[in-house]
Amino acid sequence: MDVVWEHREAIALAFAYTVLLFLIAGVGSTILGTLLAGMRVGPIPVLRWAGAGYVTLVRNTPLVIVIIFFRYAAPKIDLKFNFIDVVIPTGAGDIRLNNIFAACTVGLTMYTAAFVCEALRSGINAVPLGQAEAARAVGMPFGGVMRHVVLPQAFRASIPPLANVQIALIKNTTVAGALGVAEAFVRMRGLINIDATARIPIFIAFAAIFVVLVEIISFAAHRLERRVRVA
């Protein structure tokens, strides 16, 4: 366990990357996924088609490939993130949000958005058609029908699957490590290289931290579900 304690600051720093990737991609994918879901259930055929195409393409592509696309292929077509370079100094060293971090975040966001879209869409389909009709009948345009009537109800039904999507996301952040972000998984490999005999405790420590993070998400989802419960 010594090696874990010795490197606690570096580990904390690594998990800071993990949490940042998770938070940014989590918020981003929720926004993008909501828009996609709106497109998929909306009245405009082109948008429905585009939404369905996006989901089919992205959801069926392995995450590594999506991220590699933004990390290595996208720059070739001039989709670069070089303008991003944020340095957050901490006691344990700098957190550096650069083009690599940005590419990984975008990849995670776009990948996760497809799942957010499908989770929301299942929730939307669970809202009785009469709800949307009643909203249209009082003169709400499509956006208002979704925002004020359908999505609030769909969201509630979608919280459990959405929580699963976000749990998958926090674990998927480890893929960013394979592509150059010094997140938790990279740090774990590093520590194992320093002290191979401590393999098991290091492994358990990292697993335990992930368990705690996932439990926090589950707990938050639970609270949220209770709060938005329909009386």
Add this chain to the structure above:
Amino acid sequence: MTVQEESAAAPGGTGQPLVRLTGVQKHYGNLHVLKDIELDVARGEVVVVIGPSGAGKSTLCRAINRLETIDEGDIFLDGQPLPQEGKALARLRADVGMVFQSFNLFAHKTVLENVTLGPIKVRKKSKAEADKRGKELLDRVGVGHQAGKYPAQLSGGQQQRVAIARALAMDPKVMLFDEPTSALDPEMIKEVLDVMVDLAERGMTMIVVTHEMGFARTAANRVVFMADGAIVETADPETFFTNPESDRAKDFLGKILKH
């Protein structure tokens, strides 16, 4: 140009019907669900639409606020053709109140919020103003003391009265009712019909799909009998119920009077 022509062309003029359907056709695949519908409803008139299940009564109602599109023909509200889509269509729907068989109250909103959502979001009224008017309307339909509850906590009859208040809160020009009492237990039918009769007496223009003969006799100016997608017969209620012209209507009345 004569003065008469001018007033006929002006929107909101009193000379023209409030709702006009001409040559309306609609198909669902091979099913011809609305056949050459001609119907004028005057301002303040109460029209009861009656007919066997599958006659196209719901489709007719839904076509009037364009919840369903039509294949051919024209529908005018207050002299204006129904807009195809977008903002103009939303504005039209705001002027047409709709009451559904299954109430369709917003399940995640309180009773008062159900009534104020449209006024606030569509009519852009202030919350205070919408609340005040909302409470008045809830009192008027007799559910004022339930304002803070959620729809699921109310009986069917109460829910339907809230649905009527919700539609009234938009100050509609015309109200459409699609079998508003068909999903209710018998003891709750009267409380809803009473609200509707009151509305009719206050001069609201209403198109009501219902088999409630009591309501038709008390409140309706005209009964429209539909079968197989067509308007078969139009008459004043007394004539229709006592002396129907068509065999279809006689047959239908025979069936509903028997039980």
